[in-house]
Amino acid sequence: MVGFIITLLALFGALTAVLGIKERSVAEGGAMIDGWITAGWEQIKDITGQADEATDEALAETADAAGRAGAALGEGAEEAAQALQSD
Secondary structure (H helix, E strand, O other), X not given: OHHHHHHXXXXXXXXXXXXXXXXXXXXXXXXXXXXXXXXHHHHHHHHHHHHHHHHHHHHHHHXXXXXXXXXXXXXXXXXXXXXXXXX
């Protein structure tokens, strides 16, 4: 695990150095990396937001189906009670 973290840090440092040379400024290279991170974070938020919307829709549909099932069960119970009373 420690080796993995060290490898990631080394890659991040190398990327920062390369972008610093390319942009002729470490600050500009860092700003480019920040832009990438922000874009990735926004995509993650959009994806999870879509998942939340789908979950809310599924819950609403389930509640609606449960309500219909409960109503049908109630109607069936009333019919059964009437049938028993008429016998």
